[in-house]
Amino acid sequence: MKKPLRRIAMGAIQCFVGTLCLVAGAQAVQEGKTAQGYAYVSGGVSQAEQAYLHARRESFSLWAVTAAKKTGAYLVDVRVKITDAQLRVVFDAPLDGPWLLIDLPLGRYDIQASLGGETQRTVTTIHPGDHHQAFFYFPADAEVSPERDQPTPGSPYGGKKP
Template sequence: MKQQSVLRLCAMTLVLTGTAQLALAMPEGLPSVQHSGSISYLSGGVGSDESTAIKSEMGNYPLVLEFAGKTNTGNDYLADIPVQISNAHGTVVLDTSTRGPFMLISLPNGRYTVTATYNGNEVRRVVSVAAGAHARELFIWPM
């Protein structure tokens, strides 16, 4: 009985230590990483703290997408943009909506078609993801 209590205490300590290390490794204000199959991504950038945190993480992701609307006075960031990413074979590997103007995506090396839609206007871009390189695409729609 005493041995089980000691084992439980050790297990809880390991879990709490791991959680604390993970929390320390994540920049403050960074949205949580999402998963779709083997693809991991994060999306956000609403507010200056979250925007700054995401910008600091861009170098850790092979693909960065940014979404804006062109106005008479400049560009306004957009959120809730439907995004679909297909591989070279046409298979959809990610189908989601953004939670802010930035989307950082970890994809295996290859060519992908990124389709984003705002107010019924669909924009497609072909991107290449390669080891050690970073692809960045800016999608701008007239408002």
């Protein structure tokens, strides 16, 4: 009788600690709304942030990632600008981490990512139920964090590592 109770108690403690890690990770994540009211979140530097973003990714129609071309190291401070089909800027800010999740309405969007004088561009169209991904790889002298050598608890994109 004591062993099942011990297992339940240990499971409850692990769940509580896991929740604390998600909350701690979420504190470093930048969340907000665009001028048009579209929800977004950026971050993903730590594994806790990655787990937090992974848990929320289905709420967003566009997922963008920035990384170094040679190493795959995550990049921060990449400026992302998203323009709609009417040429209105719907998002324009430097990212606090390698990932941007944004809930855009249906329509066509031009997505630009800029770092160190280089700008990359892609175009996507959001349809009902869509979850689009945009990847931007820059020539940057960035090293992969030792933390990335550990299995990722959940990339916002559903894989082990983007």
